[in-house]
Amino acid sequence: MPDTPAIAVHDLRKLYGDKAAVDSLNLVVPRGCFFGFLGPNGAGKSTTIRMLTGLVPPSSGSIELLGMRLPDRELEIQQRIGLVPDESLLFDRLTGAEFLEFVGRMYGLARPTAVERAQSLLDLFELREKRKLIAEYSKGMRKRLAMAASLIHHPDLFLMDEPFEGVDAVGARLMKDILLDQVRRGATIFLTSHVLEVVERLCDRVAIIDKGKIVREGSMDELRGGTESLEDVFVRLVGAGREFHELEWLK
Amino acid sequence: MIRAILRAQWLSMRIFRLASGRRGALFSVIVAVLWYGFWTFLAAVAEELTAARGLRMQIETWLPAGLLGVFAYWQLAPLASATMGASLDLRKLLVYPVPRRSLFLVEILLRITTCAELLLLLTGAAIGLLRNPAFGGWRGLARVPLAVVLFAAFNLMLAAGLRNLIERLLSRKGIREAIALLLMLVGVLPRLLMVTGFAGRRIEHALPTAANPFWPWGAAAHCMLGLSTGVRPVAAAAVLAAWTAAAYLFGRWQFMRGLRFDFQAAQATVASAKSRPYAERLYRLPSLVLPDPLSAMVEKELRSLVRTPRFRLVFVMGFSFGLVVWLPMILRGRVTHSAVSGNFLAVVSLYALFLLAQVTYGNSFGFDGSAAQLYFLAPVAIWRALAAKNIAAAIFIFLEVAAVAAACSLLRLGISLRQIAEAFLVTAIAALYLLAVGNMSSVNYPRPMTAQRVSAGGGAARAQGLLFLLYPVALLPVFLAFLARYALDSEAAFYATLALAAALGVAIYWMAMESAVSSARTRRETILAELSRGEGPLVGD
Numbered sequence: 033m034p035d036t037p038a039i040a041v042h043d044l045r046k047l048y049g050d051k052a053a054v055d056s057l058n059l060v061v062p063r064g065c066f067f068g069f070l071g072p073n074g075a076g077k078s079t080t081i082r083m084l085t086g087l088v089p090p091s092s093g094s095i096e097l098l099g100m101r102l103p104d105r106e107l108e109i110q111q112r113i114g115l116v117p118d119e120s121l122l123f124d125r126l127t128g129a130e131f132l133e134f135v136g137r138m139y140g141l142a143r144p145t146a147v148e149r150a151q152s153l154l155d156l157f158e159l160r161e162k163r164k165l166i167a168e169y170s171k172g173m174r175k176r177l178a179m180a181a182s183l184i185h186h187p188d189l190f191l192m193d194e195p196f197e198g199v200d201a202v203g204a205r206l207m208k209d210i211l212l213d214q215v216r217r218g219a220t221i222f223l224t225s226h227v228l229e230v231v232e233r234l235c236d237r238v239a240i241i242d243k244g245k246i247v248r249e250g251s252m253d254e255l256r257g258g259t260e261s262l263e264d265v266f267v268r269l270v271g272a273g274r275e276f277h278e279l280e281w282l283k
Numbered sequence: 284m285i286r287a288i289l290r291a292q293w294l295s296m297r298i299f300r301l302a303s304g305r306r307g308a309l310f311s312v313i314v315a316v317l318w319y320g321f322w323t324f325l326a327a328v329a330e331e332l333t334a335a336r337g338l339r340m341q342i343e344t345w346l347p348a349g350l351l352g353v354f355a356y357w358q359l360a361p362l363a364s365a366t367m368g369a370s371l372d373l374r375k376l377l378v379y380p381v382p383r384r385s386l387f388l389v390e391i392l393l394r395i396t397t398c399a400e401l402l403l404l405l406t407g408a409a410i411g412l413l414r415n416p417a418f419g420g421w422r423g424l425a426r427v428p429l430a431v432v433l434f435a436a437f438n439l440m441l442a443a444g445l446r447n448l449i450e451r452l453l454s455r456k457g458i459r460e461a462i463a464l465l466l467m468l469v470g471v472l473p474r475l476l477m478v479t480g481f482a483g484r485r486i487e488h489a490l491p492t493a494a495n496p497f498w499p500w501g502a503a504a505h506c507m508l509g510l511s512t513g514v515r516p517v518a519a520a521a522v523l524a525a526w527t528a529a530a531y532l533f534g535r536w537q538f539m540r541g542l543r544f545d546f547q548a549a550q551a552t553v554a555s556a557k558s559r560p561y562a563e564r565l566y567r568l569p570s571l572v573l574p575d576p577l578s579a580m581v582e583k584e585l586r587s588l589v590r591t592p593r594f595r596l597v598f599v600m601g602f603s604f605g606l607v608v609w610l611p612m613i614l615r616g617r618v619t620h621s622a623v624s625g626n627f628l629a630v631v632s633l634y635a636l637f638l639l640a641q642v643t644y645g646n647s648f649g650f651d652g653s654a655a656q657l658y659f660l661a662p663v664a665i666w667r668a669l670a671a672k673n674i675a676a677a678i679f680i681f682l683e684v685a686a687v688a689a690a691c692s693l694l695r696l697g698i699s700l701r702q703i704a705e706a707f708l709v710t711a712i713a714a715l716y717l718l719a720v721g722n723m724s725s726v727n728y729p730r731p732m733t734a735q736r737v738s739a740g741g742g743a744a745r746a747q748g749l750l751f752l753l754y755p756v757a758l759l760p761v762f763l764a765f766l767a768r769y770a771l772d773s774e775a776a777f778y779a780t781l782a783l784a785a786a787l788g789v790a791i792y793w794m795a796m797e798s799a800v801s802s803a804r805t806r807r808e809t810i811l812a813e814l815s816r817g818e819g820p821l822v823g824d
Contacts, residue, residue, distance in 0.1 A: 085660055088808050110662040123654050125587035137579035138661040
């Protein structure tokens, strides 16, 4: 395994006007790590992932993925990344099989290989309705398909924004098993999720971001300190007092 | 509640305007000034004509026909352009306890968005009549505006009803294209009858029919003209008020039916991709000549567009409506041998090329929505994505020309093989220029389009405005070639000019592609934000 980290981010900032969505972010994710990136809504998680994928240019700072610098070697990096973004990445007027084949070919797979892998993934994710357009998929099916698309070219690094959102328990279990298997083979996973139990069970390392800044980073054990749950730590760090009892009319 | 709805829409649009920046805002203003400037000019002409005392007889004869024209344009123009303007997105609003009559009122007001230019025209004519002493001059200050207001209200409510009716009909699989075609044929039928001579011989009989005070346009005209026509203005106003009330009832009835209509259920059968081995082979054709990932992207475009109701409707319009619109020219040309009749096929093909802009090359990423980010995430240079979309558009453009040629042959319009080849050639060269413009507009003015709703979610207004403005410029080289043919009476001059136009077109396409790629790189965040954005409580073009 190469000794460069899977993700190395230095002093990363993203400004929208005067407001910093991400502020002086420093992060190193070793290869083969299952990394959880947590934070409350609007903390800067999705913006960070969008910068890592090259969709959003940073205002300042540097990004290296798999030892290659963004944006200098963007196409090479993209070739080795698997993505499950927060927004739909799916073309509604294709069937699941057509979409997976299309994605495979976009990542340089020969058509027969793309077709074969697409069929295997559709079977694996139980998306076998061959003639059903993606427009008719449920939210969970769409997430499963996005997950399948991220796997088709066998990437080394996965960037996943809320991959389990809307997925049923069986589908989520399958996805978790696949991701753990990918980590075992040496792939790196960078994942955001609001389901802290999932993160607690899957991730080796965790960073918590709030208001654009990392407020805590470390291994799962370091964060929990042996006594607290991840949820306790998370709420203590970012969950400022929300006194709904003060709203008289709500009683 | 109405204010809350309109404010929410205003705020939704404000966010978009801020994202678009000053350049976009300036362009919108220029397009609006040109468009409404043109109609203001027409209104001024109408005002001058109706104010002319010496034209009394002509005004009495032609005003009802003019109002009939206004009525026809008001009701049919949204169909002809396949854009029906803004409307309430009931899926978002029905969850709130908003009185249905309030929603209907907003829906009616929104009909102004489709034909504001006609209000200008009516106002111009009304002012002219008020200035004309032959029709009572300013003594008609109550009568003339009342007629204009009632006539406008009649049209607004009828348009609201028709929109709801058509939207429901068009959402049904199978009959969508047929209904659209039928409506368009109805729209151009009068023109066709006139040119074929059927109605032309009876034009003098037809005008009094239009002036019949029992028609809404006739009643409006008599009310505006006063006693000079021999019809009491009060009686004419009463007839017009009755028509307006009927239009209100029709509009409200259709609106209520629309509220209860399940669009999803109607479209559910549309969504599945049928197994058609021949179609599958056609989709795979690009793979025979193009390398991956280009062929993968072309294939994806072909599949997606064919399954997109809005695209299918516009494609069918290209060779059906286009043919019918221009057919009178060829029929008249058999007598007069006009330039249009001699190049009928090329003219219809160029018209179809223009129509396809809104669903293909003018807003290339529109139907992809947020999924367009895949083009920026995959290890593929963005120029390949644009080129793939252009190739797919070109395939449909050539299919459109072939369909036009086939339709002409079926109608036995005497189209020769040379004319067919010429139509392909001319359209291909014009397409180079329009694809160049389309690539620029696709990255600079992207907007999400709704695949399911055939009457909503067109390309960005600015992108359409840009194409509208540049269309004559883009056609200029081809036009010059035809001019060379007729002026010099030389086929060699025609083909030499076409060759020059093609060479220039390739150069312009190349430069535009480089510029579009550069814009796509620097604006990718804005492009994706605009393609992913949701609408306000209204949907529209």
